[in-house]
Amino acid sequence: MNIAIYGRQFNDPVVLPYIQQVFDSLAQHGVEIYVHQQLHSYLQDNISEVQYNVLGADDKIKGFIDLFLTLGGDGTLLDMVSLIRDSGIPIIGINFGRLGFLASINKNDIAAAIHAVVNKQFTLDSRELLSINSDLEIFGDDNFALNDITIHKRDDSAMITTHVFLNEEFLNSYWGDGIIISTSTGSTAYSLSCGGPIIFPESNSIVLTPVAPHNLNVRPIILPDSCTLAFDVECRSANYLVSCDSRTAVIEKTMRFKVNKAGFKLNLIRLNNESYLSTLRNKLLWGLDARNY
Secondary structure, rough: OOOEEEEEEOHHHHHHHHHHHHHHHHHHOOOOEEEEEEHHHHHHHOOOOOEEEEOOOOOOOOOOEEEEEEOOOOHHHHHHHHHHHOOOOOOEEEEOOOOOOOOOHHHHHHHHHHHHHOOOEEEEEEEEEEEOOOOOOOOOOEEEOOOEEEEOOOOOOHHHHHEEEEOOOOEEEEEEEEEEEEEOOOHHHHHHHHOOOOOOHHEEEEEEEEOOOOOOOOOOOOEEEOOOOOEEEHHHHHOOEEEEEEEEEEEEOOOEEEEEEEEEEEEEEEOOOOHHHHHHHHHHOOOOOHHHH
């Protein structure tokens, strides 16, 4: 089995023993370890006595890497989306961050999680992605998002107006700080913090969540993910922001953006001892009431 590991630079040395445990556990199972080039430079200076191969940015991964393991939080796993793309390679994250909805493996459960992964004691949870297009193609080939696509004003600039069209029919104009177009996966991220609903991954839905709307009667709306959305953005300031997960572009003129379902899915690994419901309860601290115990 070929397992690739991806991670960012870590500023906190407290994670080093956990990183060492990841490599030790993988070595015990006799898997072939590949480390992404970005993480390799960090490991050289901080981790000793580990054997692995370096995975270059241009190296082929489809049909070669069996699964990806990320070290970090949800942001690290989101970074992997542009690397994995439509290869179908499964991915699982070990959470060194805070909440960890996507990177769901606790760092104290590393050995058990790796044992389960190597022995294929898991199922694949396929998640839909969104893609964004415009005349300028501001994100190039990386124009897809697992969590959300966001249109947002700059810092202390004036509010923006976003005219939204659903399958070419006018839906609404949103006045405020911006709007979030979220997948079911992203419904527990930025959209949730702005009052959006939690959507189950199997719901085949997306949600439009306004950010600080000036129209007090405007609320989030759930739409089928088979629709095509168009956004015309007006801004009295010099520019505004468009984000595609962790990638952000500054837009300096009025422009139309089209958003619809991407042509591929991302395969998240879900261990047999966890479920989406258990993740919701644990991460959102549901049920913390003495009457439940």
